[in-house]
Amino acid sequence: MPPTNPTRRQALTDAAIDLLAASGVHGVTHRAVEKAAALPPGTASNYFPSREALLVATARRIVELHHADMDRAARHHHTDTATPPTRASLTDRLAALLTDALLTAATTLRTRYRAIYELQLEAGRRPALASALAGLQDSSIGLTAGHHGALGLPIPAEAVPTLVTLYGGALFVLVTTPVDLVNRQLVEPLARAIVGGALPDPGGSTTQ
Numbered sequence: 001m002p003p004t005n006p007t008r009r010q011a012l013t014d015a016a017i018d019l020l021a022a023s024g025v026h027g028v029t030h031r032a033v034e035k036a037a038a039l040p041p042g043t044a045s046n047y048f049p050s051r052e053a054l055l056v057a058t059a060r061r062i063v064e065l066h067h068a069d070m071d072r073a074a075r076h077h078h079t080d081t082a083t084p085p086t087r088a089s090l091t092d093r094l095a096a097l098l099t100d101a102l103l104t105a106a107t108t109l110r111t112r113y114r115a116i117y118e119l120q121l122e123a124g125r126r127p128a129l130a131s132a133l134a135g136l137q138d139s140s141i142g143l144t145a146g147h148h149g150a151l152g153l154p155i156p157a158e159a160v161p162t163l164v165t166l167y168g169g170a171l172f173v174l175v176t177t178p179v180d181l182v183n184r185q186l187v188e189p190l191a192r193a194i195v196g197g198a199l200p201d202p203g204g205s206t207t208q
């Protein structure tokens with residue numbers, strides 16, 4: 001039977017996240033991950049029979065952490081949904097949510113998101129990794145829509161993929177910008193542009 005120690009498995013994938021951010025995909029080997037996690041030789045291959053399996057598991061770990069952060073953000077931004085929001089209040093609330101998320105991801109959680117972009121680049125050469133990331137993207141879109149509904153943000157389902165795509169592009173720019181230049185003054189206009197680009201106006205066209 002494969003190993004079932006979730007703490008050890010998590011230690012290996014968390015170590016792989018750090019290695020991806022520091023050294024890229026080529027820095028992630030079974031031995032390097034074991035060393036970074038302070039685990040005995042052979043441990044990583046017991047859990048992940050191939051390097052590709054290790055990379056896929058690491059991608060899933062990043063998305064697991066991302067979803068947990070989304071849950072916390074939704075609770076933090078929860079508001080009374082009894083009164084239907086105006087378009088202005090909807091825009092403000094969504095922009096505030098995205099500003100906080102982008103700022104945290106590009107600073108406090110910078111390593112994690114640099115790692116996922118490394119995996120996305122590698123996915124072009126690894127079909128199994130590409131398939132895993134596509135499935136994870138679909139689940140993220142569904143979760144995003146659910147959180148927006150819970151927050152009283154009536155964003156049409158068809159707008160969510162655009163929102164997620166614009167968010168991902170902005171985050172890529174931010175995590176490749178020197179961290180000392182990343183601040184709220186830089187991030188907030190990006191968040192508002194994402195909202196304006198994704199949220200339909202009452203007439204059915206995107207906000208300009």
